[in-house]
Amino acid sequence: MSEETSAELKRGLEGVLVAESSLSEIDGDEGRLVYRGYNIDDLARNASYEEVLYLLWHGELPTRALLDAFRGGMAAERELDPEVLNAIECLARADESPMAMIRTVTSMLSAYDPDAGDGDVQSIPANVRKGRRITAKLPTALAAFDRLRRGEEPVAPNPDLAHAANFLYMLNGEEPDDVAAKTFDMALVLHADHGLNASTFAAMVTASTLADLHSAVTSAVGTLSGALHGGANQNVMRMLLEVDESTKDPLRWVQDALAEGRRVAGFGHRVYNVKDPRARILSERSQALGEASGDEKWFRYSEAVEEFMLEEKRIAPNVDFYSASMYYQMGIPIDIYTPIFVISRVGGWIAHVMEQWKDNRLIRPRARYVGPEHREFVPVGER
């Protein structure tokens, strides 16, 4: 075991290369994010979430005909099995957290998926179908859960609406205006993939044993629920609300918070050394929503906090920082910001799992044993 004990400990696996991927490229020094060679700015401004899903899963942007077929196929899969809807009602009644609900529902969907079972778990056509179903159904589950816990009836999906607009429709019971629909679609595009973040890596570890797609995506949902990953945007908004409730200038508020040893959410990223390119686009949308409503305070608070952190701490905002004020201005409940991250990132998770299965290898690192050696067993009666 000399190899093991002499090796260097890499607790966070920082800088460890575990895969080759054609899905997304992050240049942390330039602040550049690319999906399959396309710059995230171009995609967010010009492509729909469905188009980006197609790109991630199939490698190329679709023609109009392929896109229409893909969209139609996905829209046809939005309905939930009555048993799943029933479970969502139970979970709403039990006051389950939205992320735990999405984790349970993702896991439960396999029971009603015609492609689940003992077949070839690595089959690409079957996984594209499973992936399409999971991606189509999670927004329905989230909207239904949120309505049920508010005492409202779920709204059935409208197959004529695009993926992003349909979610807002199912959540609110009315069709969103174009600004809201476009903004939400952009948010879905911006969150769809981001290299080997912890949730994507968890999906890959699970998939590496040849566990099925539902298992891999369920692992990823659970992993995203942590405060160090997807949970950050909710903390950003709670902070902005505190800023608003205080009578302080936002700059002053941050200064005081830092002096008290508090962590300011939404800043810094293990990969980016400059401003996250997604934060750049989201801040534009946050500003646009403020201008449209005539109330720009959430954008102003965010901007003030960003400037302060950059000058004083030399750290830039990440993707969570501006999605917070953006979702808030769209009237979305704070505790579903992370589940909304799920309904976008699920596309990336599925793409990474399919990529890995093209040439799978079990992922199994080692631990160095540092516990006691050679203890003699003493029966319970003699302890």
Add this chain to the structure above:
Amino acid sequence: MSEETSAELKRGLEGVLVAESSLSEIDGDEGRLVYRGYNIDDLARNASYEEVLYLLWHGELPTRALLDAFRGGMAAERELDPEVLNAIECLARADESPMAMIRTVTSMLSAYDPDAGDGDVQSIPANVRKGRRITAKLPTALAAFDRLRRGEEPVAPNPDLAHAANFLYMLNGEEPDDVAAKTFDMALVLHADHGLNASTFAAMVTASTLADLHSAVTSAVGTLSGALHGGANQNVMRMLLEVDESTKDPLRWVQDALAEGRRVAGFGHRVYNVKDPRARILSERSQALGEASGDEKWFRYSEAVEEFMLEEKRIAPNVDFYSASMYYQMGIPIDIYTPIFVISRVGGWIAHVMEQWKDNRLIRPRARYVGPEHREFVPVGER
């Protein structure tokens, strides 16, 4: 990004040290497995599963008084919430696979856990309580599911029985004899921990974002379901049944299978270069069960396959190889061998997660981008 692109690719993370652990030590050359300094042979022969759980979670073997309190606390948590039992009934009706059912139930348990919620996810006392509940309830879920799909009513847990005996009682509706109870208890002890296998590592990746214990254990269950991990013992038994159905001598059967290019399940391990110490003990129990029933054929087939593989292929059996014939002789349905692995290993997963949270670090490796560079975006209408 020069650091990234020049680094060596470690696709399976072989030999990469990601943690220090005091939980289990594997010496692959000596064929030795140790839990917190105690040899697995001593523990399997002399300690109950509850005792080993206490050891893994608290670091020391319990005194009689501590053990009684721990056992009693766990036995009191075996009952399922009626909504969970209801979901199990739905999943049985939908003909869900047992591993997917256990994954969904593990996830769903958080909704009914009084310690789940927005509190400190890293709290050791809360996690010991949550861990005790999860570990106590999963056997109840598995037994209920198996009975429901057979058209039988679930059997309520009996708090007077030990963890292992109570599972067999809930599964079969009658108390097991001492040989069966002891054998099953040994199997639970032998499977409880094994360094950073893929499922344990998945639990750690999930926990590293500060996702909660239910998320981490759910990831682990899904990961264990893969054919390259926990699924192997089911494949071993299916192979032994094929041997039995053929009219061939077992040796001949293996020879022919290998000549046809088939993979013989239950052999080889990334960590052990010699016989897995767990297989050694399980083979004794498999033989003992054969002797007790007067039908030793399953043990004989297994022994013949082992000898052949060792002589011809120089590979030794792993833990899955003898658990197969052992569970089969105990009358346990083949497709719940892997869920039985869950109801033991869950103790190890929980121990690893608590160990990691003492000094947490986000686990986030990198991928090398090998996709296309700088593609120009063309709107869908112009493609």
